[in-house]
Amino acid sequence: MGLLKLGFQNQRLHLLHFVPESFSVSTSKFWVQKLTDNKSVKHSALSSTLRSKLIIAKALSTEAEAVSQPKKMVKAIRVHEFGGPEVLKWEDVELGKPKEGEIRIKNKAIGLNFIDIYFRKGVYKAATMPFTPGMEAVGEVTAVGPGLTGRKVGDVVAYAGNPMGSYAEEQILPADRVVPVPPSVDPVIAASVVLKGMTAQFLVRRCFKVEPGHTVLVHAAAGGVGSLLCQWANALGATVIGTVSTKEKAAQAKEDGCHHVIIYKEEDFVACVNEITSGKGVEVVYDSVGKDTFQGSLACLKPRGYMVSFGQSSGSPDPVPLSALAAKSLFLTRPTMMQYTLTRDELLETAGEVFANVASGILRVRVNHKYPLSQAAQAHADLENRRTSGSVVLIP
Numbered sequence: 001m002g003l004l005k006l007g008f009q010n011q012r013l014h015l016l017h018f019v020p021e022s023f024s025v026s027t028s029k030f031w032v033q034k035l036t037d038n039k040s041v042k043h044s045a046l047s048s049t050l051r052s053k054l055i056i057a058k059a060l061s062t063e064a065e066a067v068s069q070p071k072k073m074v075k076a077i078r079v080h081e082f083g084g085p086e087v088l089k090w091e092d093v094e095l096g097k098p099k100e101g102e103i104r105i106k107n108k109a110i111g112l113n114f115i116d117i118y119f120r121k122g123v124y125k126a127a128t129m130p131f132t133p134g135m136e137a138v139g140e141v142t143a144v145g146p147g148l149t150g151r152k153v154g155d156v157v158a159y160a161g162n163p164m165g166s167y168a169e170e171q172i173l174p175a176d177r178v179v180p181v182p183p184s185v186d187p188v189i190a191a192s193v194v195l196k197g198m199t200a201q202f203l204v205r206r207c208f209k210v211e212p213g214h215t216v217l218v219h220a221a222a223g224g225v226g227s228l229l230c231q232w233a234n235a236l237g238a239t240v241i242g243t244v245s246t247k248e249k250a251a252q253a254k255e256d257g258c259h260h261v262i263i264y265k266e267e268d269f270v271a272c273v274n275e276i277t278s279g280k281g282v283e284v285v286y287d288s289v290g291k292d293t294f295q296g297s298l299a300c301l302k303p304r305g306y307m308v309s310f311g312q313s314s315g316s317p318d319p320v321p322l323s324a325l326a327a328k329s330l331f332l333t334r335p336t337m338m339q340y341t342l343t344r345d346e347l348l349e350t351a352g353e354v355f356a357n358v359a360s361g362i363l364r365v366r367v368n369h370k371y372p373l374s375q376a377a378q379a380h381a382d383l384e385n386r387r388t389s390g391s392v393v394l395i396p
C-alpha cells in the first residue's frame with residue numbers, strides 16, 4: 001500500500017515524501033500519515049479540502065520521489081567523440097531503476113569484441129552521444145522491474161548484442177535479451193564465449209551448414225571468433241584451413257583444429273589453398289578480415305561455394321559487382337549474429353548450444369587477455385593492432 005508523508009508548514013499542506021508502489025487517490029483504503037501529529041488518517045475521512053490537496057500532491061509525487069531518492073552512480077566507460085582508444089573515458093554515470101520488462105545486472109566480466117572498435121571509431125553509429133560501448137557481458141541480477149517473472153535477484157545471466165552499454169559496473173537490460181549461464185560455466189568463460197560462440201554457431205550451423213567432407217577456410221583463425229569457428233568446424237567433420245599473421249598464432253590455430261595453417265602475411269593464401277585442395281577450392285570461406293582478403297577469398301571458392309563475409313577487421317571490402325559471382329555461380333552473404341538470434345527461441349537455442357559445447361569440451365575457450373575495465377583503452381589498442389589472440393575480457 002502506498003503512503004504519503006505530508007507535513008503542514010505555515011498552515012499549508014506540503015508533500016514531504018511519497019512511497020507508493022501503486023498509488024491511487026481514489027481508493028478508500030489509502031492511508032495518509034500526517035507528520036505533524038504522527039497519526040494515520042483514512043483517505044475517506046479526510047476533508048474535501050485535504051482531498052483536493054492530495055490530488056495536487058499526487059501530481060507532484062513523481063517529482064518528489066525523484067528528488068527524495070539518492071541517484072545510483074556506477075563507473076563506466078564513455079565515448080564523447082569518435083576516435084582512437086584514448087576517447088574511452090572512465091566516468092561516473094547515473095543508473096536508473098529497471099522498468100517493466102527490465103533487469104539490472106552487476107557485471108562480473110565483459111567481453112571485448114571487434115565491433116566495439118567500429119562503434120568507437122564511428123564506422124558504426126551509436127544511437128546516442130556520449131555512449132557506453134560494449135555488447136557482451138555476464139553479471140548477477142541485482143534488481144528486477146515491476147511485475148517481472150522468470151528472473152530473480154541473484155541469477156547469473158549473459159547477454160550479447162543490443163543494447164550497447166556493457167562497459168559498466170552495472171547496467172539495465174531487457175530481460176528477454178539475457179540467457180541463463182549454467183552453473184558449470186565460469187562467468188569469465190561465459191563472457192568470453194557468449195557473443196563469439198553464438199557467432200560461430202550461426203556461421204557453421206545455419207548460415208552455411210558445415211558437414212563432414214567439406215573444406216572450409218577461416219581467416220583470422222586465432223582470433224576470438226576464429227578460434228571457436230575452427231574448433232566447431234573441425235568437430236562437424238570438416239577439413240579446416242586457417243589463416244593467421246604470426247607463428248605463435250599458427251600454433252594456437254593448429255591446437256584449435258586447423259588441419260592447415262597459412263601465415264597470410266608471409267604466404268599467398270590463394271595459392272596455398274589452391275595447393276591444399278588440389279585446385280578444387282573450398283565449400284565456404286568465413287571471412288572476417290574484409291578489405292585485405294575479400295577478393296582472394298572469392299578466388300578460393302569452388303563452383304557454387306559460399307562467401308560468408310561477416311566482418312571487416314582490415315576495413316570494408318570494396319563494392320562487388322554481381323558479375324564477380326557469376327563466373328563460379330557463387331553465393332555471397334553478409335550475416336550478423338543479431339539477425340540469427342532475433343526471437344527468444346533462437347536466442348535460447350543458440351546460446352544453449354554454445355554452453356553445451358563448452359561443457360562437453362567441444363569448445364575450449366581461450367581467455368588469453370584480461371584487463372581491468374578502467375583500462376579498456378589499452379585492450380582496444382591491443383585488439384586493433386593484432387596483438388591479441390583468443391578472447392579478451394574486461395573485469396569491472
Ligand SMILES: NC(=O)c1ccc[n+]([C@@H]2O[C@H](COP(=O)([O-])OP(=O)(O)OC[C@H]3O[C@@H](n4cnc5c(N)ncnc54)[C@H](OP(=O)(O)O)[C@@H]3O)[C@@H](O)[C@H]2O)c1
Binds near residue numbers: 315
Ligand atoms: N557478423 C557478426 O555477427 C559478427 C559477430 C562477431 C564478430 N564479427 C567479426 O568477426 C571479426 C573477429 O572479431 P573478434 O572480436 O573475434 O576479433 P579478433 O578476430 O580476435 O581480432 C581481429 C583479428 O583480425 C585479424 N586482422 C587481419 N587484418 C587486420 C587488420 N588490418 N587490423 C586488425 N586485425 C586484423 C587479426 O588476426 P591476425 O593477426 O591473425 O591476422 C586480428 O587478431 C571482426 O571482424 C568482427 O567484426 C562479426
